[in-house]
Amino acid sequence: MEQRQSDDPNETRTPASANPKSVERPGNNQSASAKQSAEQPANGQPGNEQRRREASQRHTQQRDNRQPNNRSTNQRDEHQQNTRPERESKDAQSSDNGTNQRNERNAPRNERDRNQGQRDRQQTTERETNSPEPANRLQQSPESTARVDRDNAIVREAGSPERLVIGISLGDYNGIGPEVILKALQYNRLQKICTPVIYGSMRVLNRYRNLLNLKDWNLNGAPTIAQISHKMTNVITCWPDQNQDIQPGHVTAEAGQAAFACLQRAVDDLKAGKLDALVTAPINKYNIQSEEFKFPGHTEYLAQEFDVQDNLMFMVSEQLRVGVVTGHVPLGRVRQNVTRDRIAQKLTLMMQSLRQDFGIDKPKIAVLGLNPHAGEEGLLGNEEQEIIKPLIADWRNKGQLVFGPYPADGFFGTRAYTKFDAVLAMYHDQGLIPFKAIAFEEGVNFTAGMAAVRTSPDHGTAYDIAGKNLADETSMLQAIYTAVDVARHRKEFLELEANSLKKQPIDIK
Template sequence: MSDKIKIGISIGDVNGIGPEIIIKTLAENRILDFFTPIVYGHTKITSFYRKTLGIQEFNFNVIADASQAHHKRANMINCWEEDVKIEPGQAGETGGKFAFQSLQRAMDDLLSGKIDALVTAPIDKHTIQNEEFRFPGHTEYIQSRVNASDSLMFMVGEDLRVGVVTGHVPVSEVASGITKESILSKLALMQQSLKTDFWIQKPRIAVLGLNPHAGDNGVIGKEELEIINPAIQAAKDAGIFAFGPYPADGFFANHTYKKFDAVLAMYHDQGLIPFKHIAFHNGVNFTAGLSVVRTSPDHGTGYDIAGKNLASETSFREAMFLAVKVVQRRRETADLTSNPLRIAKLSKDRD
């Protein structure tokens, strides 16, 4: 029995770039040295895209259950029996239906411990909606399946990590979602993830303001004075090294973010626009604060380039390696905390 980490991969929208970036990534044999991939989808889908990409030498090892995974092969679990009409670049019911079937089966295996982490290929948030998926995105669905009270959308790049207080909500509802309690909750999740998942023992977190110029002392909005400042102070009182609030525009332009281990933005676009500008193609979306590990690339379905052999697999590859690292770090942390003698030895060795 191999002790390699098993990474489950949901196929995403079958008419988007998900199948393409999965195939391009797993076709590189050296990647199998680091983990065992298990794709949840169907070989007919990947056969179609392999032909489109001109990748004929690569194929999947078909299994019925994750326990049967071959540790030196890319594995596939066929999640449906129907024939699927593949229409690259077309948003529709078909893409949403099979994206959900893949995600649901992968989540079942993640929750039962059959896989160690989940990497999700992009979905269409509109077409995936059904009776069992009434969520604005992966993050909220996975949080619900884990029965967690909160989670953190944490964008991770080589030089920048950004979390958001309000995630997939309309801009008109952002201000009402900014409360002292919600900011404190996200800061606590961010600090814990930085310590456990990234091994940063004393993380420094920058907090952005909500309003232009961080409110200019109440001239352009009161949220900084009445909500954000008190939340930062409460976080400091709780032992979290939080600083701010900083005006969002100049914070990224003058590279202030490089002085911190992570940044907490107030809403989605405030954090993700600069993140994608700085870390695009290498960035990863990590759902922090949960008992399970889930990552994804930092882009969407890419309908405009689907089936054209134009999609970059770089972000998807980074998402898989981040999932492996987080699982490894959590395991080692759990081992160390359960064995104080090991911690004492490591501390002595580092003196």
């Protein structure tokens, strides 16, 4: 949970990670003196410190097992020492030849993924071994904090008897959805933190695997969610696909119907409690339209399916969170939807989500104005004077840290968003244009205000690069990470709420 020290809107706040913080491993944030005292058990008997060291060794072994070659740290170090003289005896020419052979065996993107994962894990191990963790985690940068939190979550989950089951709907199979899903899940690299279940088509995914040269790992076909394997990436085929052909980059009615079939099957399992969270790949909002789907997007469809009056389109990343008052609404109808009640409803959903989904005890929120320059005190519009400012004043009087209204251009241009936990924009493009300019690759679309957890990448179908092996899977990976973290954090929050002390009336006789 983040600390709050002042109501000053100009107070600089270190942004929390977009993903909720995971539980620290035992012993990570002890002081040096505490560790020294713990290492001296009374009467020479094994104490808590010995047990902590044994637990730490087990966690380290579990983390090292995430390496693609399945060798532990000690095994790698011993192997490197034994082969160092042999390596040094080779000349530069043979080294170059070896490098070229490896590059020929592996696709450039696949090799980059393996190397990047190894570098991240080595950097994490060096930080844990060579430098003590700061006493105050708020002094760390958001990027390093998020990386350490994610590693802790993976280590903790590897030893957990129960992993979260994450559903992933295929989206429009002629867009980049299948590509970013396969790249995000390749080598089963997310098995340590969750069990992925793709709602799509085994035939379509295998064709993309051949097209993108992603054939060195296997998918598990499962007829139903009850028959999945927790050791593999699972695929549930959601429509008859015997004669299905893919046309990357083309809009077809068949792809739209298939996208809805995948979404509907995944939502059914989500409502039945068989999934812990749902990640949706991009759809085409035109070709998916039918008698059963008459919505402008995923968000509105899910609101109906889960019978909620309203939800919040919440764009999140490690450095910025943005919600919108009016989502998929034509610009000409934005003004009539910017009302006091609607703004208050979105603020309530944002406050609730920041607390239970992101672990922020007392959120600090910035509200943007509707008009240019936030209306210039009524010269460029009076919505700020008549609607937004009185509402913010009421919230402040109730002790909530809500500030504004701010002019959108200057607010993002001066990086004022770094002083807040989240930003509430008045309409879609006012919030999403700066968000995607700042955090496009790692941004995630999270639907707040529902009983179920749903995330998606912050990009669309990208037909222009579909099937060309050019799509970046980072946003899909972040969407899966966010789904896992929010689902876990929400469960912990609900458990704490259920076990919290309740006020009881006292009868005085």
